[in-house]
Amino acid sequence: MTIRLHDTNARQIRDFVPLAAGCVSIYLCGATVQAAPHIGHIRSGLNFDIMRRWFEYRGYDVTFIRNVTDIDDKIINKSAEQNRPWWSIGYENERAFNDGYDALGCLPPTYEPRATGHITEMVEMMRGLIERGHAYAADGNVYFDVRSYEGYLELSNQDLDDLRQPSGDNETGKRDKRDFAMWKSAKPGEPSWETPWGRGRPGWHLECSAMAHKYLGTAFDIHGGGIDLIFPHHENEIAQAKAFGDEFAKYWVHNGWVTLSGEKMSKSLGNSVLVADMVKQWRPIVLRYYLGTPHYRSMIEYSEEALREAESAFARIEGFVQRVVEKAGGPVEAAVEVPPAFAEAMDDDLGVPQALAIIHTAVRQGNSALAADDKEAAVARLAEVRAMLGVLGLDPLDPHWAGESDRGEDLHGVVDTLVRLVLDQRQSARERKDWPAADAIRDQLNQSGLVIEDSPTGPRWTLGPR
Numbered sequence: 001m002t003i004r005l006h007d008t009n010a011r012q013i014r015d016f017v018p019l020a021a022g023c024v025s026i027y028l029c030g031a032t033v034q035a036a037p038h039i040g041h042i043r044s045g046l047n048f049d050i051m052r053r054w055f056e057y058r059g060y061d062v063t064f065i066r067n068v069t070d071i072d073d074k075i076i077n078k079s080a081e082q083n084r085p086w087w088s089i090g091y092e093n094e095r096a097f098n099d100g101y102d103a104l105g106c107l108p109p110t111y112e113p114r115a116t117g118h119i120t121e122m123v124e125m126m127r128g129l130i131e132r133g134h135a136y137a138a139d140g141n142v143y144f145d146v147r148s149y150e151g152y153l154e155l156s157n158q159d160l161d162d163l164r165q166p167s168g169d170n171e172t173g174k175r176d177k178r179d180f181a182m183w184k185s186a187k188p189g190e191p192s193w194e195t196p197w198g199r200g201r202p203g204w205h206l207e208c209s210a211m212a213h214k215y216l217g218t219a220f221d222i223h224g225g226g227i228d229l230i231f232p233h234h235e236n237e238i239a240q241a242k243a244f245g246d247e248f249a250k251y252w253v254h255n256g257w258v259t260l261s262g263e264k265m266s267k268s269l270g271n272s273v274l275v276a277d278m279v280k281q282w283r284p285i286v287l288r289y290y291l292g293t294p295h296y297r298s299m300i301e302y303s304e305e306a307l308r309e310a311e312s313a314f315a316r317i318e319g320f321v322q323r324v325v326e327k328a329g330g331p332v333e334a335a336v337e338v339p340p341a342f343a344e345a346m347d348d349d350l351g352v353p354q355a356l357a358i359i360h361t362a363v364r365q366g367n368s369a370l371a372a373d374d375k376e377a378a379v380a381r382l383a384e385v386r387a388m389l390g391v392l393g394l395d396p397l398d399p400h401w402a403g404e405s406d407r408g409e410d411l412h413g414v415v416d417t418l419v420r421l422v423l424d425q426r427q428s429a430r431e432r433k434d435w436p437a438a439d440a441i442r443d444q445l446n447q448s449g450l451v452i453e454d455s456p457t458g459p460r461w462t463l464g465p466r
Contacts, residue, residue, distance in 0.1 A: 003058065003347050005222070006297060008230060008252040009155050013349050018221055019250060023063070024055045027212045027249065029225035029233065030066040030112070033093035034074035037100045038272035039291060039302070040258035040265035044226050046288060047255045047296040047350075049106040050392060051224075054346050057338070057391050065215050066109040068094055071116050072204055076190055086191055087116075100275035103284045104291070105393045105400050111215055115207035119193045122202055122210045125244055126182055126195075134243040138173025140185025140198035146178050149239045155252060156231035180236050182206040205236035212237075213246055223249035227256060228264065256299045258291070265302065273302060282307060285401050289314045289394055293356050297349075313360075317385070318396050319462065320363045323370055324382040331397060332379050334386035342388050352392065359388050419450065423459045 003016040018024055028048050031041065045066065055062050070090040079086040094114075101108075126142050129135035134148045146152050146160065153160055163178050171181050181203040186192035192199040212220065225234065234252065241248040257264045265272050278287055290310035294300050325331060337343075339362070345354035366381030389395040422441060429438040442452050445461070453460045 001058065001343075001347065003055070004349055005251055005253055006349050008254050011157075014251065016221075016251065018060070019219055022059065022061060024060045024222065025063045025216045025220035026052065026065065026222045026224060027208070027216060027220060028064070028066045028109075028223075029208060029229055030068055031094065031097040032069040032072055032074065033090045033097065034072070034078050036093055036096040037275050038258075038265055039275055039278055039287070040226075040272070041097070042100045042104060042106075042275050043258050043291045043300070044224075044255050045101050045106050046104055046292050046393075048224050048253075049101075050292055050296070050352065051222075051253070051350055052107065053391050053393060054350060062110075063216065064107075064109045065111050065113070065212070067208060067211050068097075068112060068114045069204065069207065070094065070114045071191060071201055080189075096276065100279075103275070103279050104288045105284070105398075107393075113211045113215065115202055115211075118207065118211050118214065119195075119202070121214050122183070122206050123195050125206065125210050125213070125240065126197075128244050129182075129240065132243060132245075134239075135182060136175065137197040138175075140200055141171060141173060141181055142183035142195075142197055143171075143174055143179040144182055144236065144240060144243075145175065146180065146239065147176065149243045151242065152239050153231075153235060155235050155238060158231065180205065180232065182240065205233055206240060208233070209237045209240040209244070209246075209248075212248070213241065213244075218245070219247035220249060222251045222253055224253045224255070227254045230254060253296075255296045258300045258302055260302045262301070282311070285394060285396065286311045286314050292392060292394070293352055295349075295351065295353055314394070315462065317359065317363055317389070317394075320366050320370075321382060321385065321396055322460075322462075324366060324378050325397070327370060327375055328379050328382075332382045332386065334390055334395070335383040336387070338387045338391060339384055342391075346391065355388065355392070359385055362388070419445070419461050423452070423461070427459070 004013050005016050006012070007014045026048065028045070030045070031037065048064075048066075052062050052064050068090075071086065075086050075090055078084075078089050082089065126135060129144065130137065130142070133145075135142055135144050137143075146163075153163065160178065171184070182205065183195065183197065183200050184203055186199040186201070190201065192201055212223070223234065223237075238248060259265060260273070282290075286307070290307055291300065293310070300306075338346075339358060342355045342358040345351040345358065348354075362381050362385050366378050366385065369375075369377035369381060386395050386397065390398065393400075395401070422445065426438050426441040429435075429441065445452050451462050453462075
C-alpha cells in the first residue's frame, strides 16, 4: 500500500513517504476572517478533511494544523468601514467558518492557532533572518530580501527578473521592490505590537512560517491550500522558513477553486455564495457531496443544476441505505475494510470520483439483491457502502448526520406529521379498494416533490429531486 499525491513543487504525482513512520503532519492555510465563508473557502477545508480521513483509515497518526489569520489589511479595512474593533470582526467570522466546517462534517483540527497569538514566534524568526542576512529593517518595517534566497520562486516556477511584487501601504525603505513585508510599521488607529524594530503588525506570510515551525517543527510532511495561494503566499512562506534554517514542507498539495461563470468565487468580485445561506437551502450532507466528490485538483463550476444532480445522486445512495436498514430490521455495521478498488482509487492522489463510482456500483448491486429478496447480499453491500462513505464523511447513519435526513430538523417533523395524515387517507382508500382515490393522492404527493414508496413496514416518503 502506497499513497500517492500530486506535489505542486515537483509538478508530478509522487509516492508519499512520511518523515516519521506511521505519522503524517499536515499544515493547511485556513481562514482569513474578514468576512463570513463562501463555499469556495469551505471546499479547501473539506478536501483536506477527506485527505486526513484517508490517512487515518490507512493507519496513520495524523497531526492536522489549520491556522486562522485574524489580522491583516482586509480585516483592518473592514474595521474602519464598520466602525467596529478588528478583533470583533475576526472572532465573529472565525465562528462562522467553524460553523461551516462543522455543518459539512469536517473533523476539528488537532490545533487551530491564530496569528495574533504567535507574535513572539514571528519576532524570533525575523531576528534569525536578519542575523543570517536574509531580512532587513527599514522605517519600522521588516522585509525579506528575495535575492538572498536562491530557491525563491521554485514553487510557482517564475523568473525573478519578471516578478513584480504588489506594494502595500506604508511599505517604505525597500531595497528592492520585489522584497516582501514580514512586519508592517504601526499606523495611527491600527492594532500593533512591540518589537525590537518598533511597533507594528505581522505581514501576511510570516505567520504561517512561524506557526508551522512551532506546531510541526523544522520539517513536516504536507502543506496545503488553494491554488491561489501558490504565489505569493506559499512561495514567501518557503523563502522565510528555509532561509531561517527549516526544511519546511516535503509535499505541497493544492486544491482547485469553486467558480461562478468561470471566475474564482470571491467576495471582492461580488460572486460569492455564502455557506450560511447554502445550508438553509440544501441539506449539509448534500452540500458536502457536491463539494467533496469532484477531484480536489479540479475546478467546480457552481450552478443550481449541478447541486440538484448531486442531490439526486446522493438520494440514490441514501435510499439504498434506508431500504437495507428496514430489511435488516436495524442498523448494519460498516465493514472493517473498504473494497480494494475503492482503496486503489483513493491511494492514487485521492481519486474520489473513481472511488465514488465504486460506491454507486455497490449500491446498484445492493438494490439488485433487494429486488431478488437476497437479504444477506444486500446487507453485505451496505456494510461495504458504509465503510466507503465513512472515509468520505458521507455516511448518512453516522451520528453527525443524525436527524439531518431532511432540510431542517424542525421542518421535517412538521412535514412528516402532515404527510402521514395524507398517507393515512391513502391507506384508507386502498383498504376499501378505492384505487383511483389512492392513486390520485399518491400523484398529488409526487407533484408536490415527495416520493412515496410502499415498504413492508408501511408507506415511506422522501423528498424527490428538485
